[in-house]
Amino acid sequence: MASSVNGSSSARASPQPGSKKNNGIQHYASISGTSGTPAASASGGTTNTTPSKPQRPARRIEVEALMNDFRRVLGDKWARYREVITNFLIGKLTRTELEEELGEILEKSMVRMHNQFLLANLANSLRDPPPSTNGLPVWSTRRKDGPLRSRMSGDPIMARLKSEIMGFTPRERRRIKAITRDAGKKGPIPSTIILTRRAKMPAVPVINDKDKSKTNISQDIIQSYHLPLASESYELPDADALRTRLLGIAYEHGLLDGISDEVPDIILAGLEYHLRDFLQQIFNRVRPTMHKKVSDLPFVSLTPAAQDSQAGKDAAANKSDRKPTENNSKERKRKFQHLDDDNIITAEDMALALELVPHSIVEPSGPLYRLYDVMLRDEIDDARPDQSSAD
Amino acid sequence: MSGSDKYKYKPEIQQMMFVSGETNDPPTETTSLIEDIVRSQVIEMLLQATAQAARRGSRSIAVEDLIFLIRHDRAKVNRLRTYLSWKDVRKNAKDQEGGAVEGTELLEDAAAPAVAAPDQLGPKMKYRKSKVKLPWDLTNMFPEPVPDAEDEDGNAGPDEEEMEANLATLQRLQSADERTRAVTKEEYVHWSECRQASFTFRKGKRFREWAGIGALTDSKPNDDIIDILGFLTFEIVAVLTEEAIKVKEAEDEMEMRRSKRTKTRKTERFLFDPPDEDQRPILAKHVAEAFRNLQIAKPRQYSLRNFSGGLVRTRTVVI
Numbered sequence: 001m002a003s004s005v006n007g008s009s010s011a012r013a014s015p016q017p018g019s020k021k022n023n024g025i026q027h028y029a030s031i032s033g034t035s036g037t038p039a040a041s042a043s044g045g046t047t048n049t050t051p052s053k054p055q056r057p058a059r060r061i062e063v064e065a066l067m068n069d070f071r072r073v074l075g076d077k078w079a080r081y082r083e084v085i086t087n088f089l090i091g092k093l094t095r096t097e098l099e100e101e102l103g104e105i106l107e108k109s110m111v112r113m114h115n116q117f118l119l120a121n122l123a124n125s126l127r128d129p130p131p132s133t134n135g136l137p138v139w140s141t142r143r144k145d146g147p148l149r150s151r152m153s154g155d156p157i158m159a160r161l162k163s164e165i166m167g168f169t170p171r172e173r174r175r176i177k178a179i180t181r182d183a184g185k186k187g188p189i190p191s192t193i194i195l196t197r198r199a200k201m202p203a204v205p206v207i208n209d210k211d212k213s214k215t216n217i218s219q220d221i222i223q224s225y226h227l228p229l230a231s232e233s234y235e236l237p238d239a240d241a242l243r244t245r246l247l248g249i250a251y252e253h254g255l256l257d258g259i260s261d262e263v264p265d266i267i268l269a270g271l272e273y274h275l276r277d278f279l280q281q282i283f284n285r286v287r288p289t290m291h292k293k294v295s296d297l298p299f300v301s302l303t304p305a306a307q308d309s310q311a312g313k314d315a316a317a318n319k320s321d322r323k324p325t326e327n328n329s330k331e332r333k334r335k336f337q338h339l340d341d342d343n344i345i346t347a348e349d350m351a352l353a354l355e356l357v358p359h360s361i362v363e364p365s366g367p368l369y370r371l372y373d374v375m376l377r378d379e380i381d382d383a384r385p386d387q388s389s390a391d
Numbered sequence: 392m393s394g395s396d397k398y399k400y401k402p403e404i405q406q407m408m409f410v411s412g413e414t415n416d417p418p419t420e421t422t423s424l425i426e427d428i429v430r431s432q433v434i435e436m437l438l439q440a441t442a443q444a445a446r447r448g449s450r451s452i453a454v455e456d457l458i459f460l461i462r463h464d465r466a467k468v469n470r471l472r473t474y475l476s477w478k479d480v481r482k483n484a485k486d487q488e489g490g491a492v493e494g495t496e497l498l499e500d501a502a503a504p505a506v507a508a509p510d511q512l513g514p515k516m517k518y519r520k521s522k523v524k525l526p527w528d529l530t531n532m533f534p535e536p537v538p539d540a541e542d543e544d545g546n547a548g549p550d551e552e553e554m555e556a557n558l559a560t561l562q563r564l565q566s567a568d569e570r571t572r573a574v575t576k577e578e579y580v581h582w583s584e585c586r587q588a589s590f591t592f593r594k595g596k597r598f599r600e601w602a603g604i605g606a607l608t609d610s611k612p613n614d615d616i617i618d619i620l621g622f623l624t625f626e627i628v629a630v631l632t633e634e635a636i637k638v639k640e641a642e643d644e645m646e647m648r649r650s651k652r653t654k655t656r657k658t659e660r661f662l663f664d665p666p667d668e669d670q671r672p673i674l675a676k677h678v679a680e681a682f683r684n685l686q687i688a689k690p691r692q693y694s695l696r697n698f699s700g701g702l703v704r705t706r707t708v709v710i
Binding site for chain 2: 269273276277280357358359362363
């Protein structure tokens with residue numbers, strides 16, 4: 001039996017420790033049939049498997065039961081035994097050292113169990129790995145009353161790590177702890193160009209609730225973008241155009257129920273109110289007299305260029321009338337051309353008034369910058385009255 | 392019609408507008424707009440007065456809370472105080488004797504010219520004229536009571552501010568006087584009836600319901616508060632009408648200037664032409680413009696931001 005074991009083991013291309021182990025086993029002698037049997041069956045199984053695929057499936061040996069029995073038998077020395085075996089398997093102990101150690105740990109009656117255990121593990125290692133790769137939990141658990149193992153002795157690496165890390169400041173430690181799987185991945189950094197493009201594109205809301213789906217939301221949004229702007233038509237929008245635009249804006253921002261009927265009226269009323277407040281401030285500053293009533297004094301514009309210039313588009317349409325009407329401002333502008341040029345205020349007047357009362361508008365915005373940068377006349381043009389002025 | 396159900400005070404408003412200078416019948420749109428404005432103003436007043444009372448640590452609105460809201464307009468404050476003192480007079484008179492005494496006494500007072508300032512009361516009547524104490528007044532800021540320098544009959548020497556304040560009241564009375572100078576007896580009766588139009592006189596419950604007072608304050612305002620609100624609403628309508636008339640006149644003037652400039656020959660006026668004032672009552676847009684003029688933010692609201700702009704949080708101005 002022993003020779004068969006030996007022979008079979010040497011026939012295999014087994015690793016060094018395996019052959020040495022068997023020699024050691026032989027050295028301890030007393031291999032009974034039972035010990036040989038699992039080995040024989042193991043070797044029988046493996047000799048079958050080595051050259052080719054096994055005819056019968058090679059099942060793993062239940063090592064855990066063996067181990068538990070062995071552990072019970074060993075008692076206190078289990079921890080040391082385990083340590084010794086582990087060190088031998090990873091190469092820290094040589095063969096002779098292992099034999100020395102094992103000589104102290106094991107008694108004669110235990111040798112058989114030891115052989116069984118090791119051979120079973122060896123056989124398992126040549127078979128398919130088990131479905132769960134957690135390993136034997138019992139192998140790595142420490143007994144509660146394991147005096148031979150101190151806390152840190154088995155983990156010198158961990159101990160070194162811990163001492164190093166405690167050397168860091170708490171802040172560093174927190175930073176290290178904060179490194180999670182997603183750390184460092186911020187996603188694409190949105191550049192200004194991308195953000196601008198995103199802001200310019202109309203946002204069509206995505207409806208998750210299938211009951212409330214409206215088929216023409218995107219249609220409404222596109223329609224609202226096709227309306228002419230007030231600065232293109234030189235008119236305040238009327239209620240219908242405003243409603244179309246408001247609907248598009250509401251949809252874009254997620255208000256899927258649309259807008260009710262009074263909304264455009266209220267917005268128009270508020271818009272008119274705001275414009276009148278604003279214009280009243282302007283006129284108060286630009287008129288030479290501080291009378292709030294329309295007086296009979298002819299209104300003389302403060303800028304001499306007003307005489308021969310075409311009126312600025314915003315200012316002239318409203319003249320000295322404090323109440324601009326929404327419709328037909330183009331028509332009125334035409335009519336005013338016939339009037340005295342004294343009564344026209346220009347973009348320059350408006351710029352002057354806004355410098356005097358910047359608090360009449362909440363925030364300087366695009367059109368205001370345009371007024372200052374683009375719409376004003378150059379003073380040098382005024383100095384040359386012979387040339388016709390271009391606005 | 393649901394429209395007529397919603398707007399309940401049309402006759403009162405028409406009467407008040409008539410008294411304040413509007414000679415034509417205002418259209419329904421105008422009165423509806425004025426009613427809406429008045430209601431929102433009442434709500435705003437109650438809200439601000441409740442906040443004021445909360446600052447005092449009291450849950451119910453007191454008379455002083457309401458007067459605090461209009462403290463900047465001294466003329467109105469004086470008129471209000473006079474109005475309240477007249478209420479006391481009526482109460483005291485009823486207590487003393489029957490109502491007949493009150494009637495005769497008042498007639499004797501009426502003998503004086505109608506322009507007489509209301510704070511010069513006739514010396515005949517001995518009554519307790521309880522003036523509402525204004526806690527923010529200068530005289531109340533000292534720990535010791537400052538003597539009023541007021542003898543029994545009427546005020547002594549109103550100071551400059553008072554005179555200035557009374558000026559506005561006087562002007563109003565003067566214009567009223569001019570309007571009623573050459574009217575017949577029936578017309579004057581009609582005029583005086585319209586003058587007594589009030590939102591709240593004997594209609595306190597209806598007023599409370601209309602204004603939705605239950606939703607605004609948890610404590611029920613007492614009758615004094617309702618009376619003051621009635622007075623203030625009359626003032627609101629009067630001020631709105633006056634401003635709207637100014638706006639309308641400015642617009643008419645613009646119209647005339649424009650028509651003059653386009654050189655259309657206006658047909659000459661003939662003797663028997665119907666008056667053309669009739670066709671131009673106050674329209675809703677005049678009232679809207681008048682309201683806007685009254686709500687312009689004061690410079691002190693802009694000064695906090697150093698006059699540089701930005702969003703100024705405005706509050707609805709109590710007219």
